[in-house]
Amino acid sequence: MLRPEDLERFRARLLDERMKILKDMEKLVRDSNELGKDGTMDIGDEASDLSNRQLLLSLNEADRKKLMEIDEALERIEEGTYGICEECGEPISIKRLEVKPTAIYCVECKSRLEKFEKREMAI
Ligand SMILES: [Zn+2]
Structure with a gap:
């Protein structure tokens, strides 16, 4: 079994990675807002009206999957099954x-x- 301090370390790492991905997401949305004006990226008509769903859709598949995995791992830490x-x-x-x-x-x-x-x- 993992020691509590190991769990804590992994939790910190997961949260850190999660934060990085979310930051990338934000940047992606900002960039795509600019790109969106000439239709380069297909993430919705109103650049100023990005819903959460569109935000997620605009994420590339790998990031989305990673985010999901991180959330699941954090859940498992909470449940004690990590x-x-x-x-x-x-x-x-x-x-x-x-x-x-x-x-x-x-x-x-x-x-x-x-x-x-x-x-x-x-x-
Ligand atoms: Zn096995």
């Missing part, structure tokens, strides 16, 4: 979590799932 493989229920090695704090599968399960089928969520 660092436990969703497939086999064994602890995920701390080394793996250091590399990928949003990991939900241990190394063994991940490679098995990847072989089995290219599942999008099998990270």
Whole structure:
């Protein structure tokens, strides 16, 4: 099991990454507001009236996915299930979590799932 101080460290890292992505999102929206005027980016007609949904749509797929993973990881920290493989229920090695704090599968399960089928969520 992860020690409380490890959990705290991962939580801080996740929140930090989350913040970075949100900042990128803001920048993206600002940039696209400017681009939007000549129709370069298709994110809605009224640049000044960007709803949350449009904001999310304007995010690129990778960022959106990452944000979702981070939110899920933070939820798991709250629930006390963080660092436990969703497939086999064994602890995920701390080394793996250091590399990928949003990991939900241990190394063994991940490679098995990847072989089995290219599942999008099998990270
Ligand atoms: Zn596993």
